Amino acid sequence: MELEPFVFQHEGVLVGARSRDDGDAATDAVNRFALRPLSPDEFVVFTLDLCHNGVDRHFSRFPEDELETISALVPGRPLMERHDLRGSLPRGTFFRSELHRQGEHVSVRPDVYVLRTRDNEDFILNIEGGVYRETSIGFSFRTPECSVCGRDLRTCDHVPGRSYGDAVCHYVMRGVLEVIEGSVVPSGSQGTRFVAQDRALPVDRALDRARQEFRKPIALWSDRLWAEE
Numbered sequence: 001m002e003l004e005p006f007v008f009q010h011e012g013v014l015v016g017a018r019s020r021d022d023g024d025a026a027t028d029a030v031n032r033f034a035l036r037p038l039s040p041d042e043f044v045v046f047t048l049d050l051c052h053n054g055v056d057r058h059f060s061r062f063p064e065d066e067l068e069t070i071s072a073l074v075p076g077r078p079l080m081e082r083h084d085l086r087g088s089l090p091r092g093t094f095f096r097s098e099l100h101r102q103g104e105h106v107s108v109r110p111d112v113y114v115l116r117t118r119d120n121e122d123f124i125l126n127i128e129g130g131v132y133r134e135t136s137i138g139f140s141f142r143t144p145e146c147s148v149c150g151r152d153l154r155t156c157d158h159v160p161g162r163s164y165g166d167a168v169c170h171y172v173m174r175g176v177l178e179v180i181e182g183s184v185v186p187s188g189s190q191g192t193r194f195v196a197q198d199r200a201l202p203v204d205r206a207l208d209r210a211r212q213e214f215r216k217p218i219a220l221w222s223d224r225l226w227a228e229e
């Protein structure tokens with residue numbers, strides 16, 4: 001049986017402003033997305049660390065080949081400023097991405113450009129000043145694979161975060177389908193959540209729901225379920 005894909009939001013971190021010192025190359029890359037050629041003083045470039053191959057605090061993990069898929073899907077996607085779960089404004093565009101390696105640690109590091117418009121002034125200042133330093137990525141994937149038994153977690157009984165013998169159960173996110181957006185969020189916001197149509201459940205409850213209803217998993221993000229909240 002084919003289950004519905006998960007739509008998911010995952011936190012990351014802002015790692016720098018124009019961290020790659022390659023002026024002309026950056027401008028050329030940005031101009032592949034602009035309708036008229038931009039000069040370097042018309043935009044600012046930020047580098048984000050969107051997601052990585054470690055087990056995160058929500059007990060999920062990307063295998064490296066899925067990170068490659070995400071990195072390939074990111075250029076052209078919007079960067080949003082997310083005030084809360086309902087409201088967000090597009091502030092920039094991802095224009096290139098690469099995998100960043102540090103020993104065993106592999107992460108997706110895209111660059112985004114933000115136009116120096118009057119509307120974006122505060123946004124840029126908040127990033128440069130370190131107030132906005134957390135990011136999140138919205139994406140969908142096909143299968144949350146159980147690290148203990150290898151089955152779809154919605155169809156087995158293992159619980160992420162619980163120990164089985166020497167191993168702590170986590171889920172391996174397989175089959176990335178789409179990168180929806182990247183967001184910059186104020187520090188200390190909610191972290192990883194399942195989202196759909198701007199609505200989110202904490203991971204553990206979303207998994208419970210999906211298990212209960214996995215024959216019709218689209219109900220995970222239906223209005224009916226949300227009406228019960």
Ligand SMILES: [Zn+2]
Pocket residue numbers: 146147148149150151153156157158
């Ligand atoms: Zn399992």
